[in-house]
Amino acid sequence: MFREIAVFTGNNHKGLAESICKHLEIPLGDVQVFQFSNEEIFVKYEENIRERDVYLVQPLVAPVNTRLMELLIMIDAAKRASAGRITAVVPYYAYGRSDKKDQPRVPVTARLVANFMEVAGADRVLSMDMHAGQIQGFFNIPLDELTAFPLIADYFASLNLHAPTVVAPDVGRAKLARDLAARIDADIAIVDKKRDGNKESAEAMTLIGEAKDRDCLILDDEILTGGTVASAVRLLRERGAASVRVACVHPVMAPKAFEVLDTPDLDEIVFTDSLPLVHGGFKTVPTTVLSVAPMIGDAIHRIHTGGSVGALFR
Numbered sequence: 014m015f016r017e018i019a020v021f022t023g024n025n026h027k028g029l030a031e032s033i034c035k036h037l038e039i040p041l042g043d044v045q046v047f048q049f050s051n052e053e054i055f056v057k058y059e060e061n062i063r064e065r066d067v068y069l070v071q072p073l074v075a076p077v078n079t080r081l082m083e084l085l086i087m088i089d090a091a092k093r094a095s096a097g098r099i100t101a102v103v104p105y106y107a108y109g110r111s112d113k114k115d116q117p118r119v120p121v122t123a124r125l126v127a128n129f130m131e132v133a134g135a136d137r138v139l140s141m142d143m144h145a146g147q148i149q150g151f152f153n154i155p156l157d158e159l160t161a162f163p164l165i166a167d168y169f170a171s172l173n174l175h176a177p178t179v180v181a182p183d184v185g186r187a188k189l190a191r192d193l194a195a196r197i198d199a200d201i202a203i204v205d206k207k208r209d210g211n212k213e214s215a216e217a218m219t220l221i222g223e224a225k226d227r228d229c230l231i232l233d234d235e236i237l238t239g240g241t242v243a244s245a246v247r248l249l250r251e252r253g254a255a256s257v258r259v260a261c262v263h264p265v266m267a268p269k270a271f272e273v274l275d276t277p278d279l280d281e282i283v284f285t286d287s288l289p290l291v292h293g294g295f296k297t298v299p300t301t302v303l304s305v306a307p308m309i310g311d312a313i314h315r316i317h318t319g320g321s322v323g324a325l326f327r
């Protein structure tokens with residue numbers, strides 16, 4: 014067994030790391046992580062971590078490559094400081110969309126990032142709702158993948174909506190929509206989405222299912238430009254939806270997402286604090302933030318004590 018849990022974080026989401034520590038009833042660990050004027054990153058743990066069970070909390074959001082390097086250097090420093098075990102806690106795993114060679118001469122960057130973490134010295138990874146299931150297999154070390162969708166389902170169930178319909182914004186999310194619909198006793202609908210090559214813009218072509226006079230909930234793993242869900246919102250309004258809400262786990266939110274989604278067509282947007290909103294916030298659309306800190310804290314406790322992480326979701 015390792016000595017006690019130690020949680021540290023880099024420079025992008027101290028609030029989440031603090032909430033996780035609050036849940037675990039331990040102080041956040043003391044570490045310096047900063048850049049020199051030549052942009053090289055320096056890390057120094059300010060406390061003894063020899064033989065401790067170390068958790069490094071770092072969602073990979075903008076500036077993604079800097080945050081990734083921070084994490085890798087934190088892993089390296091922890092290894093050299095003789096940490097007992099190092100777990101990279103990456104609630105949002107960047108480059109998840111580069112998960113297969115689906116065109117000639119392109120990389121599989123999600124795999125490369127996994128290799129980086131292993132080579133740096135990570136013993137385990139704890140992540141959440143990764144973009145594609147196969148990313149788990151890119152690691153040769155244990156990876157626990159949490160899901161925030163039950164949290165989102167419980168929130169929607171508490172709203173007592175009228176004739177709720179869970180909407181998948183593209184065919185890839187149909188199973189997710191079906192699972193959530195079953196949890197809250199709702200119908201489902203699916204948007205047929207078209208994306209042009211490698212362009213970021215997406216277009217909702219048609220709706221499979223009913224929206225008229227229904228309270229619609231669009232569900233996605235992440236929002237980047239907002240294009241996918243914005244076009245689904247428009248389509249549902251055209252089809253006579255009574256209300257339209259959007260929920261996602263990871264609000265990656267490029268600046269233009271706040272423009273396209275701040276619309277009276279949208280009744281509410283729900284997301285988690287798996288990552289920080291680095292490019293601003295919504296001005297008018299009502300937002301609800303569900304915290305994943307207790308879930309991550311529980312998972313850390315279970316990993317430390319050898320408990321089941323899967324049991325969190327039964």
Ligand code: R5P
Pocket residue numbers: 182183185186213215233234235236237238239240241242
């Ligand atoms: C696609 O497969 C994903 O589930 C999301 O729909 C997509 O990543 C969202 O991107 P954007 O907000 O740029 O349309």
